Amino acid sequence: MKQVYLDHAATTPLDKRVLDAMKPYFSEKFGNASSLHSFGTDAMEAIEKARESIAKVINAKSEEIVFTSGGTESDNLALQEIGYSNRGKGNHIITTKIEHHAVENTCKFLEKDGFEVTWLDVDKEGFVDLNELEKSITGKTILVSVMHANNEIGTIEPVAEIGKICKSKGVYFHTDTVQSLGKEKIDVEAMNIDLLSASAHKFYGPKGIGFLYVRKGTKINPLMQGGIHEKGLRPGTENVPGIVGMEKALNLAEKEMEKENIKERKLAKKIVEGVLKIENSWINGPPVGKKRLSNNINLGFDFVEGESMVLMLSDKGIAASTGSACSTKSLKPSHVLRAIGLQLVKCHGSLRVSLGKGTSAKDINYFLQELKPIVKRLREISPLGGK
Ligand SMILES: Cc1ncc(COP(=O)(O)O)c(C=O)c1O
Structure with missing residues (x-):
């Protein structure tokens, strides 16, 4: 796979x-x-x-x-x-x-x-x-x-x-x-x-x-x-x-920083553009290009449970996360998302995608292709509503 x-x-x-x-x-x-x-x-x-x-x-x-x-x-x-x-x-x-x-x-x-x-x-x-x-x-x-x-x-x-x-x-x-x-x-x-x-x-x-x-x-x-x-x-x-x-x-990171940041920003933009085509989705944190890490995108989806999304992506060979490495195993809503004013119910539908040196445009295409049906499926079975 x-x-x-x-x-x-x-x-x-x-x-x-x-x-x-x-x-x-x-x-x-x-x-x-x-x-x-x-x-x-x-x-x-x-x-x-x-x-x-x-x-x-x-x-x-x-x-x-x-x-x-x-x-x-x-x-x-x-x-x-x-x-x-x-x-x-x-x-x-x-x-x-x-x-x-x-x-x-x-x-x-x-x-x-x-x-x-x-x-x-x-x-x-x-x-x-x-x-x-x-x-x-x-x-x-x-x-x-x-x-x-x-x-x-x-x-x-x-x-x-x-x-x-x-x-x-x-x-x-x-x-x-x-x-x-x-x-x-x-x-x-x-x-x-x-x-x-x-x-x-x-x-x-x-x-x-x-x-x-x-x-x-x-x-x-x-x-x-x-x-x-x-x-x-x-x-x-x-x-x-x-x-x-x-x-x-x-x-090595210092030497390659500029080149990496340019590449990752471009890929991040591609993710944002692709994901925002899905209804009832949004970006947590500053928009791409503002004062934010070039490799981080935090996405939000209504009527979707973040952990289920991570597990279903994992079944497709894609490794992403709902929040920090240490809080993904607790089902508590992220204190960071709460602090930026996100409603409790919306905090549970977050997905953190973080890019790196090995990430390619092909990887992002694959991610976007797999994400859409997963969001759709999870909304279909969501007790919170959605389609
Ligand atoms: C902002 C921040 N501080 C501290 C840590 C903890 O670092 P370490 O894993 O080296 O203990 C992390 C790890 O995710 C982090 O993201």
Whole structure:
């Protein structure tokens, strides 16, 4: 059966060139970077080279990159440890209603521990209101955390403007760039970002590796206790093949970004044009071409249940999703779709399609061809009505 993978927001396949770069670090270059002998120093050298190269991509200093196990850990380290390390100054954190669960649930955890969290509303396309954000900052605010690009609806938030506000108010600014790094240009200096989370498996790198950028001078302690790896901020033997792979993947993504974005935008437009021909369908998030990820399209259909659509597409060899990778198994309506004001009943009819390097126009034709009868069939059997 034809296989069409349209779920790159959940994860991306490992680029063959990345695998080749990683291979030696699984075999002959297997050393522990903490060892004093040449096996160890070779591993340490590879880590430091990767750190320097990754830092360059986001205009950071090498010592500001802390390797972690991925986006979830980076978000937890940033939020929990900025929180606990700066509690003397205040207990107020500002975030949005559309963050990934890694930020959302960490904020809820902190709320239970006495922190005050302001959950900013977003407009119907998912954008935060900068005036609202600025007005929410008080003398007790220690951190603002706003994601760069949303994983469900692709909205790209105005992080440079947020960074400017945070800098002028003297509060830390964290942004989750798990969906945007490698797809959008990021400059931590120009954007006044103090902490930034990233994860390699979203840009054709390996799973289980990511990093947190921490601006020099930031008051932050480690989340876990252990050795003095990563300047004491993240104990544990380094994942050398992962780090090497992440560096290779990020540099390839940066080099190929422009070409990929042009191709994906074109394909996204084709999907939107094709899908909007189906009655009672719409696009969630900003329109294609506005400030949104080039590879993300979030579609909505009346009288259709999203999970059934995903399963029926899967039977045709097409991989898509209803929302974020972590919420697809819960039948709760997406908090992101709720936050943009979508009625509860409409939230259940969403389909997230996310394109990637391997996606072709043929794949999109196949997807559109298979989607139409699936929507029709599901409407026929829908207890909610439809045709
Ligand atoms: C915006 C965002 N943040 C964080 C994460 C979690 O990253 P990881 O899978 O590396 O833990 C994801 C994963 O889907 C994401 O999309």
